[in-house]
Amino acid sequence: MAVEEISRPRRAGRARPALWYQSWRVYLAVFVALLAYAYGWRVTQIHLGELWRGAYLIRPFIAALASPDVVAREQQLQRGTAYFYYGGERPAAAPGGGPRLTLSRVTGAIGDRVTAAGEGFAPNRRGVLWWENQVGQRQQLGSFTTDAQGRFSLAFTAPEVQGTHNMVIAEVLIGEGPLRPSQTLLVVLDRMVETVFLALMGTTMGVVFAVPLSFLGAKNLTASLPAGGVVYGVTRTFFNLMRSIEALVLAIIFTVWVGLGPFAGVLALGVHSIASLGKLYSEAIESIDAGPIEAVTATGASALQVVRYAVVPQIVPQFIAFTIYRWDINVRFSTVIGFVGGGGIGFVLQQYINLLQWRQAATALWMIALVVAALDYTSAVVRERII
Known part of the structure; x- marks a missing residue:
């Protein structure tokens, strides 16, 4: 007796999805990326061989890093x-x-x-x-x-x-x-102190103007105000425009305006900090819990009272953390601003480099590295404890 094979009916199912690397879009994206990098390599004139051919030019500076001008007899x-x-x-x-x-x-x-x-x-x-x-x-x-x-x-x-x-x-x-202590070390210490306080004054200037502007740049606070959308849009546009101008460009402008010196650096850092801190502050305000605001508003409180009792207690820790972080950034910015006459240690570093005084330049660079590292560590610890 013949046994008939009974075939099981195949279940209708969805087609197996193609793997990501089998999609034509992936190959197109890779091709476009290769074209972009090839064009970028050509436009930026990358010549890796120059790293070897010009290595002898920086040997004096590399040697000076190992023997900075710190002490003298x-x-x-x-x-x-x-x-x-x-x-x-x-x-x-x-x-x-x-x-x-x-x-x-x-x-x-x-x-x-x-x-x-x-x-x-x-x-x-x-x-x-x-x-x-x-x-x-x-x-x-x-x-x-x-x-x-x-x-x-x-x-x-x-x-x-x-x-x-x-x-x-x-x-x-x-x-x-x-x-x-060598004369170079004394000069570098003096200019480093000037750099730290230059950043402090620029940050303070930014905080003074950024705090009130940040409330106008927070959508959750301006939405209920007359013409609140216009106020919000104008404030945010101001922040974006000022942030798009680098602090170095602002330093050049203020150097022409008020002359060489740390005051030009303070103004440059201050104006740039207004925009940067204003944006950070306003985003911190927009991320607060809406519950306290609704509760205080329900009592019939005015807009200023809502800010005072429902907004400020929630944003103070973040404001302090952002301010300390901005001061840390401004210390690093101020070293570059000195190259265009904005005062600070960058000014003397430029002189040392122009005069090929590599040991003196190495002293300034080591001082910048130590101070920036110390401030970065300190600000990180403070921000961690606050937040």
Whole structure:
């Protein structure tokens, strides 16, 4: 007897969905992304080989980071001077007393060969010969070592400088004192303190104006007011416009307006902080619990009373946290603002870099890193405890 196979009826079901990587949209998106990156690579002129070819240019700076100008020894110097004049007029006599420096000629022109001879210096000591122009700018002419009688002789070429009255200075190191903070460290500390307070004043200025504006930029508070939508729109537009202008651009504008110095930096940070804090404050107000507002409103309280008793208690912790965070940001901003004349440590850092004083620049960079890290940690702890 034949056994008939009874086939089970197949259940009608939904088609198996295609995997995400089988969709044509994914391939199109990948193709568009590749085109965008290829065009971006070309427009931004990325040449990775330049990283290797130009590496030697930053070696002095990298080395300076390992040996910043933090401490120094008080040096005891013997100094001899002689005047040199570009032109036909004979210069005045050099000051008397102490070691004596004489020149083979005291007048001449740029490029002339001159021999400096010194006597009366400490014997068997190394020294440096300097050329100082009439505005006090120095450049090194060479180094020497005195003999057993304290004499030396060194030939040099009259350099190309501005002005006609110049001075040749011979300095011999005869002793060193104990270690002390270097002049660079003292200057950097002073400017770092200025930077911190520059950020503090800019943040304070931003808070003063951002707090009242934030209530006008909160939709849940302006919705019930006459023309509340217009007030809300104007306030939010102001915040967005001012936030779109970088603090560096504002610093340039205020530097032209009020001149170089920290006041321009305070104004730049303050105006930028108004917009940034105003937006953060208004969003904090919009996220509060509506229950207390409805309860206070039901008692017949005015709009100001609603803000005072239902809104302010909910937003104070967030306002404080946002303010501290903004101060932290402004400290970092102020270092860059100094590059355009806005005061602070950025101003002296720019001078050190322009003069190729890498050890001094390294001191400023280490100070910025330490202070910013300390403020970042402090603000994070405070915000965590408040919120």
